[in-house]
Amino acid sequence: MFINLSLAIGTFKIGKCFLMIIFIIVSSMIFIGEMLFLIKVYQYRENVFLGYQMIDKFIKNLVKVYNTCEIGRFILDHIHIYFDCCGYDEWHHEWINISRQVLKNDTSQLIIDHWVPNSCCKKIYQSDEFCGYAIYHIPINNDYFIKLRESYQPIYIPNKWYIKLNNDPCPELIYIWLGEIPVYLLMFGLMVIVARILYTIYAVLDFAKTKK
Known part of the structure; x- marks a missing residue:
């Protein structure tokens, strides 16, 4: 100037x-x-x-x-x-060996795995203390597998915890x-x-x- x-x-x-x-x-x-x-x-x-x-x-x-x-x-x-x-x-594979803490719940027959930090959760779910935990169903047997296939139901159902995260x-x-x-x-x-x-x-x- x-x-x-x-x-x-x-x-x-x-x-x-x-x-x-x-x-x-x-x-x-x-x-x-x-x-x-x-x-x-x-x-x-x-x-x-x-x-x-x-x-x-x-x-x-x-x-x-x-x-x-x-x-x-x-x-x-x-x-x-x-x-x-x-x-x-x-897919958050990097957290498997870092924050793996498995908790078994005999009542609901689920295995809860502490997977990702709570800061990975979407803002509306950060108040949920189990937001960063993944839930696994007990492995299905052969009879149940055939039943699901014959009824055209999904064999592997995505866990709801994944949609709560910023992926x-x-x-x-x-x-x-x-x-x-x-x-x-x-x-x-x-x-x-x-x-x-x-x-x-x-x-x-x-x-x-x-x-x-």
């Missing part, structure tokens, strides 16, 4: 016509240069910002230390809640979120460029008016 303004005022003494020509040329060159820079940043945003492999490795390390590091658990819980995601695998992997959502930053930078850059041009035009016209 100061470069454009100083050039415009400096050439004002030569003549208004020449002033306008110089001002338009310099402003156009600066505008084109800034636009090319912003476009290049947007095109190469995957290299400018964190890569997917780095994000994926970061989330995997947080999952690995979830039960042993309070800070890691705090960070991962907040990532789960903010991005509505869970771990790095949509999207966190690395993908974080990567998409970071990929949107160059778009906002481009919008902000355009706003600054337009505002600067308008302010410079106003300053030059006001200076010319005071010299009459």
